[in-house]
Amino acid sequence: MKNKSLVSITDYSKEEYLRILALAQEFELRPNQILLKDKVVATLFFEPSTRTRLSFESAVLKLGGRVIGFSDSNSSSVTKGETLYDTIRIVANYCDLIVMRHPLEGAARFASELTTVPVVNAGDGANQHPTQTLLDLYSIYKTQGKLDDLTIFMVGDLKYGRTVHSLLMAMSQFRTTFYFVSPDELKMPEEYKYFLNCLGLKYYEQKEFGRNIETADIIYMTRVQKERFSDPIEYERTKNAYVLKNKMLEDTRETMRVLHPLPRVNEIDQDVDANPKAYYFTQALNGVYVRQAIIASILGLK
């Protein structure tokens, strides 16, 4: 993995996922390890994402490295009309690793081909956000003690949600059974179901949220956004059907955990937060350890 860019979740093999998770565990036990003493990491955020940027910067600082960069394109030369090509060629001279978020899809892949400095994709439009997927994997592993043979409920916007697509790709290597819970307008795209069929994995599609919920090991919630609906009336009809309430967790397994990539709006009722099965805030903390693991591994320090 040394010097290998991480652009798409499919860039890593199953063994590499497991290696990152093992390293993350090590960083969770000892978060402050000065491995990046003379290293500079550039965080280039062409569109703002405070949560992701702070998580990356925290990971670098805990490793003793230094951070340069910008937090949105208004404070960079992009506003002067500089191409991504030029920005990357220049910034590559100043750092050992580039972390970038960009509104256009494929931007991180393009950047990774312009320089020998490794690139970590922190989100390219609706396409990929692989460090989110790895932290989801880590959260699943930590709460279930394993990744194999689990049942995952994916709930909400399964059509446009990039996190559920990447998580599906990654978990498909661990004999997962999937339940896709969504309104008709936001169903899991055919290509992903075709992919699971090819692997012989089981999946079930349903509109009702509560059905079979007692079989779940993980409930992965996503936001249902109004602008995704072609028919506003359909949105009004369905918006409350995919809200998780504490009462719904009564019959679920003791070990079941609720995950959400955050930010949430109203799809998880606040009455769930106090339930020990609510895991989404810890999930965000796991992000720092996982990003430490990814950075250390790419820079060949672990």
Add this chain to the structure above:
Amino acid sequence: MLHMKDKKLEVSAIENGTVIDHIPATALFKVISILSLDKLDRQITFGTNLISKKLGKKAIIKLSDTFFIDKEINKIALVAPQAKLNIIRNYRVVEKKIVEVPEEIIGIVKCMNPKCITNNERIITKFRVVSKKDVKLKCHYCEKITDQEHIEII
């Protein structure tokens, strides 16, 4: 009967070169652009809207003293999957070939995703062919699919 006679006349009209037959009439100009025939200085004859049982209306291109390597000519399979090539030497057809969609398409097709980086910076597009029969191209950059219906030649 008339068009059969025409076709024969056209095919036999070159001494050495390549005849590309069974191009859908609507794809003729795309084929010209894919093979950069507009930049070729050899004698070329185009025929279009010829009657074809298979395609309805077809086009044909005759190129004197021009021969293609497979990799080059296979690019036209994207727009003319049923195209047939006749290699002519000394007025005779010495070889017939069909085209096959290649595994990878570089720099010919525009990605149909408007939010793809390739539509916003100067980048040579690149696709992996994920389905050949009903052509589906997966963009190397944005990872979205461009299907047969939406293939636009750059």
